[in-house]
Structure formats: structure tokens, C-alpha cells
Amino acid sequence: MGYVHDTHCSKFIPPTLFHVGAVGTWTQAAGAVAGTICQTVNDANQTSTVNIPIVIPSCSTAQTGSLLKSVEVDFTIRAGALTALTAVFNKITRGANLGIAVVAPLAFTYDTGHDIAAERIDVDEHKMTLTLDEPIWLLNTEYCLVELTIDQAGATDVIDLLGAVANYTYRV
């Protein structure tokens, strides 16, 4: 039996799977481009947290399943610039029965268009790529969340989250 080792796999993660938390009023809305969708937050002086679940295959065998390499996040900032937008790449190891989960932040690098804070907040269309410094094989006891912290202290700004794409090597 052969096996697959494909280094070019990607998976779209729609905004409906994002965890938008309790801060801010998030609604499902049509995107600015007809035929697209987004999750949008209200214009208010607030800092909200959005977690993007990275829904790709994992495996109970080491070094098989998915080798997560990067995540791209598509968003639009409208009306006014944000005060800040930062990302954290968390790997969660699920707890055993009666045990709590353990979270480990992973080192990553922003793409060159978003590695300066000011580049992440301007009014524009954004395709922000977060590349893991060391890609990881995901065990079946693990998953990843990309956490975005969105500071709208300017209170004249709106962000539309259009989706994300996870890039990975698939080995089965």
C-alpha cells in the first residue's frame, strides 16, 4: 500500500466557524463584495477576541495527519483604522478525563505586509499570513486556535472577517 505525502494542502475555514466571544456585537452579514459572507462587529469602543479553530485532520500516530505550516486570515477594516490588532497562535492539548487542557503559544511570524503594528490596522482589504516558525504535526489530542485581539478604541472603525485558510502537509 502506498502512502500520501502532499505538501500543498489547504483548507478554507468559513467565518461562521469563528468563535467571536462575548465582547462586541457580532453579526452574520453579506460581505462588501456581492456573493461573499462575513462576520462583522459593531462600531464601539471595545476590545474583542476572536478565535479561529484550525479544522484540519490529525492523527494518533506521530508525524502523520497534518503538518500545520501557516494560516491566512482575510479581513476588511472599514470606516476608520483600528487601534490595534494582534494575533496569537495557540496549540491546545486536550485534557484527559478529569484533566484540564493545556495551552502552548507557538512562535510565528507575520507576513511582511503585517509585521508592523500599523500595517494590521489600516482601512483596507487584508490577507494576513501567520507562518509557524516550526510547523507541527497535530496529534488527535491536540488542536490549534488562532486568537485575534481586536482593539477598536477609536470607536469609528469596523472589521469584517471573511474567512481563513490553513496551509498544511497531509500525510496518511
Place this chain on the structure above:
Amino acid sequence: MGYVHNVHMSQYIPPTAMHCVTGTYTNVAGQVIDTVCVHRAANAATGVVNIPIILPSSTTGQQGAMLNSIEVDYELLVAVAVSVTAVLNKVTRGADTAVASVAVPTITQDLAAGVAAVVQDQHKMTVTVTTPAWTDDDEYYLLEMSFECGAAVTIDVLAAVANYTLRV
């Protein structure tokens, strides 16, 4: 190293992944015990449910997933609807600082929009892509379901299933 070319793959898409606008939608139990659905309350307007087609894609041409068809399970309750229409949108993501663009591939909807699709009953609508194509990593599909309703009808959307060819 071998490779996989499987023409019989399917992916269940739960109602919790669907994007619903115009109307009041809630996650509730389905009509059949132990099922789930997204429920739209009666509203004399056209409700739009976008179903994100969550399939693998690839940075390499002619690999990843080729979308062949989508099945949508829904139920019309209380009364008949006016029309139920599917549109498949293929979104090409924008580069940084650029907007996305949308194309509308040709499809066939097996239940006629104002006839078989609107009956007060359980429905399994199959939407078939006329010319299936491999999905690039900068592309994704949204199946836009428009439910044109009178004042009485309510809708339960139970699930969708995407049928595709997998090549990795």
C-alpha cells in the same frame, strides 16, 4: 509514494456552519428527535442561507478537491414557500489590499425553484455543478440558498453534504 484519486468522497456540513441573513434564525432541535437544525421563524421575506463548502484545496493545479455536487436537506413547515433557489458562488480571495471576486458557476437544481422545492415537506435538494473544477487554495465555494417565503412558512435547514473528488 502512492497517490489518492477517489471520486466518491463526501463531506457533511452541519447547520452550525451556515451563514443566515434576513429573518430570525435559531439553533434548535430538529423535527426528528436527536437531530439538529437552524430554524427560521415565519417572515414574509426572502431569507438567505449561505452554506460554506468546507473542502480541501491545493496550491498545486488539479489537486485537492473537485466539487461535483451539493445536497441540501431542509424542511418547509406550516405552509408552502414561494420559491427556493440555489446559486453557487465561487469566491477568489483577494490579495492583500485587494477585494475578493465572485464567479457563478453553472449548476443544475434538481427540485424546480417554484414547484417541487417549495412544497410543505422534507426536502433533499441536489445541486450539480455542470463543469466541476479543482479548487485552488485561493478559492472557496458558497452555496447561496434563497428561501422566498410568505407570512406563514417556517424553515428548518438540517444539513448539507458536498460530494467531491479527492486527489492528494
